[in-house]
Each structure stands twice: as C-alpha cells, then as structure tokens.
Amino acid sequence: MDSFIQQLINGITLGGIYALIALGYTMVYGVIQLINFAHGEFFAAGGYVGVIFLSFFTGLGYMESYPVLCLTASFLLAMGYCAYLAVGVEKIAYKPLRKEARLAVLLSALGVSIFLSNGLMLTQGVYDKAYPSELFQGGFHFGNVTVGYLQILIVSLTATLLVALNLLVFKTKIGMAMRATAQDKTMSALVAIGSNRIISLTFAIGAGLAAAAGIMVGLYYGSVRYDMGFVPGIKAFSAAVLGGIGNITGAMLGGLIIGMVEIFGAGYISGEYKDVFAFIILIAVLYFKPTGIMGENIDDTRV
C-alpha cells in the first residue's frame, strides 16, 4: 500500500510536468494547426536559463537570504526569455511559410528543433549542468511514503499555472480573441482581432509554460543537459494527442495519464516497457476515439 501511494505521488509529479509541456503543443496546434516540434527545445532552454540565474544568485549569496525572491526571479526570467525565443522562432521559421503546404511548416519546425538543440550544445557544452542542490531538498515522511518539498512545489505550481491559463483563455478578452482566431482567422480579423499578435501571444504563453517545466525538472532531477527536450517533448506531444489536440483541458488530462501509466507500468510490470505502456494507451484511445479524450467539440473550445 505504501508503495502504491508513493508511486501515485511519483506519477502526479511526472504527469504535471508533461501536462505543462503538452499545453504548448495543444495551444499552438489549436491556433495555427501546426505541430511545433521545436517546443521541447523551449523546455530545455528554460531549464538552462534557470540554472544560469540560480547559480548566479547563489554565487552572489542572495540565495541564502532571499530564496523565494531568487526563485521567482529565475522563473520569470526563464519564462520571459523562452516566450521571446518562441515569438522569434515563429516570426523567422513559421510565419513566412504560413500560406504554404502544411508539410513545409512541419519540416521547418523539425529543423528549428535540431538547430536549437545543437545551438544549446555548442554554447553550453556537452556535459550536464548541475542545479544548486541546497534548494528544497528533503521532504515529509509518512511511514514509508516520502513526499519531497520539490514534488509539492511542482504540483502546486503546475496547478496554479493551469488555473491561470484556464482563466486567461476562458474569462478574459485576450482569451476570447485567441479562441476566435482559432475558430476562423478571416472572420476574427474582420472584427478587428490582429491574428499575428494572437499567434505570437500563443507561442509566448506555450513556451513560457514549457520554460517553467524546464526549471522544475532541473530542480527536481538536479541537472539539465542540452538534449533534455527530446524525450519529454515526444511524451508531451503524445499527451496532447491523447487528450485531444487543440483542447487545453485535454492536454492536462493527457499529461497526467501518460505520467501515471509510465510510473505504474514501471513500478508494477517492468521498467523496460514503461514507454510501451504509455504508447499502448495512446494507440488504444485513438483507435476508439480518433479525436482524443476531450476532442469532440473541437471547434468551440479549442485554442
């Protein structure tokens, strides 16, 4: 039983991270029907910006006196940087191809992914970069179950960001504009919604969330490396598809399911097949419900 609860906690943590990354895929797909393969790289870049600033603050000694402030600043800086990076990528690599065949943009996205990942390797080196480890180590112990402080931080921050995103998309003017653009670009332009601005904003938000996930992964696992975006990128993409690509709630749900299946598959059946279980679930769901779990009313609620 202890073991089961421990695995449940592990699964929620991992699922939360996948959910945050999956949102970027799903939002971009909702607005311009593009699978942004470079999204995993924003996640990695976020992890790197985080470690650079956290190490900088630690070096100055601010980390001891103002830990919360430093952490918040690092999160905001990383999210801001990645948002900016994503907007730049969109302007350079996707916008000129928007009128071309879908395949062209898709290939451009793959190219950007390789470019960013190797750029990270050349500028930051091939070795792992360690996060300052004194942060939030330890945790609560309930019998044999350990809940790390970092796990609590990850889950609560993820939940906050998800709620904030939902409010933004469904309760604000900007959110309404995003949904309108997703439905019909021409029509929304007629009612004075600048679709370019909205597309940039979508990229910025998605990349910002991925950057937040990047720092959390860095804090939780202790290090980042240049190729860290690839595998979680694929998993998060599967999560977005599983939940119904284009649907925000679906992406969150998909992320949690993939994370849980992976952990329970590894914990109770075998670690070597955990990815297989995750993809079996994906295939099974798509076989019975090709639009994904939440994908039915795709035209009304997608972003």
Added chain:
Amino acid sequence: MSKRSLSTVLMGMLVIPFMISMVSAETLKIGSMSPLTGPYASDGTDIKNGVLTAIEVFEQTEGPIPGYDKIELFPQDTVCDPRQAVAAANKLINLKVVGVIGAYCSSSTIPSSETLDEANIIMITPASTNEQVTDRGLPYMFRMCGRDDDQAPAAARFMKESLNAKTIFIVDDKTTYSQGLADGVSKNAKALGMDVVTHDHVNQGDKDFSAVLTKVKAANPDIFYMSLQGYSPAALMCIQAKRMGITSQIVTQDATFQPKFMEVAKDAAEGVYLTYGFTDPTTPEYKAFEEKYVPKYGKIAAYATYAYDSTIALLKAIKAAGSTDPDKIKAELMKLDFNGASKHVKFKENGDSGSSYIAFKVVNGEFVPYWDPEKGLIK
C-alpha cells in the same frame, strides 16, 4: 656569373620547394570514433581530447614519425548508434587512416570493427569493455581498457567480501555494455551465494527513476547495483535514491568514473562505490598526460587516459614499423612493453591488454581507491 650558371641557380631555386614539399607534404592520418553528440557526448568528447593530447605529447617526446611531418586526427561522431558507427568507419576507410581509436559504446565498436577489419585497419578501443569486442578473433582489434568478465567477478567479490552483502537489487539500461555487465554481476553474485532480489531495467535517456527506486526501497536490499551507460543517469539515480531515503549501499561501474558525476550528484554521490581499472596517478607517464590535458580540457575523466594510452601505443607501433602495413604495425603493437599513463601496456594474443579492476569509493567529492581484489582494503 655567367648566364648559364645563373639559370641553373634559378632552376635549382624553382625545384627546391618542390623537393621540400614532396618530402614534407605527407600527413599521417589517424581516426577516432566516439559519441560527440547525443546522450554520451561528454564521454565521447573525453576520448577525443585524450587522443589529441596523446598526439601532442608524442610529437614532443618522440619527435615526428619518419616520412611524415605531422599527425592529423579525424574525429568521427558515432552517437553511440551502431549504424552511425559503421558510417563513421566507412568514412575513415575513405580517408585512408592508418589506425582508429574507438569506439566508446560496445554496441558501436562491435559492428564498426568488422567494417574496419575488411579494410585491414587497426582499431584500438579505449572504452568498450564487452567480451565480444576481442572474442570474435578479429586480427586488428585491440583493447586498452579491461573486460566485463573481469569486472563483474571483481564487483561481486567486493560486495561479498568487503561489504558483506547478502541481497542485491540490480538495474541496467539495456545497452550491450550495461546489460552484459549486469548479467555478469548477477551470475557471479549468485555463485558467491548472494541473493539477487530483482534485476530490473530502465531505458536509455530516462530522467525519472522514481518508479524503479520505489521498488528498491520496498525491497530494501543490502546493495543497489546500478549498471548504467554514462555518468549522467547514474548521478540522477543517486540524487533520487537519496531523496527517497534509500539506505542500501550503491555500487556502480566504470562508466561512472567521471568527475562530473560528483559535480551533478554532490552529496548524493558520497559513499557510492564503483569498480574501475587501477591507475597510479603518481607515475611520470600519468603526470606528463595530466600536464597537457588538464589546462586544456579540465579534470581527467573516465576514458580519456585509456584513449591517451591507445593513441601512444598506436603511434609507437607505427613509428617502429616504419610503414603503414597493418601486419607490420600489428607485429610492433604485440612487441610493445611500456609504462602508459593508465597502466603498463602489453597486449595479449587476442588483443586484450589485461584488466586491473579495483573498487573506488566517493569521499569528499573524489574517487578514492578503496579495495583491491589481491590486497583487500586499501589504506
């Protein structure tokens, strides 16, 4: 000066540069194969750096090889992928290299050595410890590091004799190297009367090991044996194991012998044991290597020293052979008997150069020799 002698001098001046260039234009080409991108890029880069240092040191101490004015390295990227490794081997064949240092992953070395063998090119691996590397009887395959079938018994004996272990939980990441070694440790541990509780697997490139570590915690074995390719997953696993409150002794293997391991895992690395070939850091040969390597590339890591010795051995043999004929170079390689930076180099009939596995312990962020199969605890 008559007109004729002037023209002779002029002619002579024209011809001399040609003659010089004919003598000096020769470059001795050697290749290296290791993962320079992908998940094992760090270990592969160490190998490349070791080879480059060896060329530098060799040119300074032994002078140029007769007939050549410089030695050039063509480093190839294998990504630890068998297909890429074979492609890299073909590229080196087209470049007409005399010898190859590499590869890193056993799963790359095995197929690419067959390609190189067809072209009769000498290959010395600094890092592939799987038995199959030299057991296939390829005439031009040599190995500078130890063998897994020496490492596994050493590890099992260490756990039994020094750590008094009764139960072991083994995890590997399913690469030729890590799984082969894990199987060997499992077999040897059982033969010594220890109980292998579980032998589980993770995937290459995983970051999250919480599921398997929860199982370790539940099983609470004396030893948690990690057989992973590279220091990076090992560091992550140690951090997560510590956070989860696992109290089993962690024992791991040669791929973790990388100062970056402690840099990433920090206090989680303290007290971790690992088996690695013994290298005496006080010998003049090691010092010569250290002097050149450290200022340029930083701390000396896992396979840089073996890569260095492999290159020195290859260059010594080429110089002694005075030719690029692979059989002559092989004959000279077999005659070699010198003190390298990592160990005393003397090749056996099958191309191996012997293993010298001992156990190290991480103490205050350093690998400290801890236990020797011959002498027991090292004080």
